[in-house]
Amino acid sequence: MNAPFFKFGYFNTDVSLIIAFIIGIGFGFALERGGFGSARILAAQFYFSNMRVLKVMFTAIVTAMLGVYYLSVIGFVDLSLIYISETYILPQVIGGLILGIGFVIGGYCPGTSVVSFATGKLDGLVYILGVMFGIFVFGEIFPFITDFYYSTNMGSLTLPQFFHLSYGMVVFLVVIMAVGAFAAAEWSEKKFAHRNPENQL
Template sequence: MGPLITQDIIGGQWNFVIAFIIGIGFGFVLEQAGFSSSRKLAGVFYGYDFVVLRVFFVAAITATVGLLFFSYFDWIDLSLIYVNPIFLKSAIVGGVIMGLGFIIGGFCPGTSVCASAIGKIDAMFFLGGIFIGILLYGESFSLFKDLYYDKVPVDKMVFDALGISQGTFVLILILIALAAFYVTSLIEKKVDKVEY
């Protein structure tokens, strides 16, 4: 059956409409989870608030489990889902930059939009910075081109690399997630609460 647009069950012109609706939902959930607060986001790094980790981890495992079951019921054709090609080196460099930006600025790109929407000035500055950064990067792309496209020949999927089935990998992922939730709740108890 799915994905609906790729299979032309819903016309391609609905693409943006659906993206708009999902975007509203995404923003709503981010705001509901309190992600428009930079202190909450930074809490992951200081150990007083792990809601960010929990929300994203729960979202990830729920989506994974859902997609795999849907695929099993033939509700969706996973081979039609776009998966980014793997660029290991640029992913590491980008991850470091993103992490630094996260802890310095207190937002990740999505949450900065969310926080700007509720009127946070720091988030608006953050957002402005994002666009300046995109511009600079775009203008100097030729410098980074080699790094950007540098391909390391590795398996694209973790379960392929480990030689286990997709389902087993998901089970392991769930167990890791639950363990992480438990451990982080212990850490939260130990670390002094921060008022915000």
């Protein structure tokens, strides 16, 4: 096994932060070039008229999944050393709903709002300020919701463990799901093209 590199001591924490920063800059650049610095493009997802977000993100997920899986198959990556956050199913579902509502209202997620602001868009700045305010409020009320925050702990759970399937089978099923999602996205873009906010400028 040769990876994850950090876990095998190929570089220290300081170097890992520098690498993370460089990767983050690259990721932000890719998002901007993909059009994800525009709230109109992102909002079109919820009108089913421009499914670029689903296509790009699902492609990234499948690419990373296949890469990690096959690198583990050939013995290059030790999957047991990859950090997986613990699953707190109820608070994470509620948090996801809150994030989704904010996404629909503001047209951005936290990452794309930074990309938007980096390209000079003021609505991105407003969204970032909203995120910071939300973080402040969460910090203030956290003592009152601590029990809920740590409730329904399922540990570091993966899909193969949850469904009692092999990693290979889960990878195969996700790829099939992606193909179906891409086909559905193409259909919805044609069906709901008239709803696209970009066409209402």
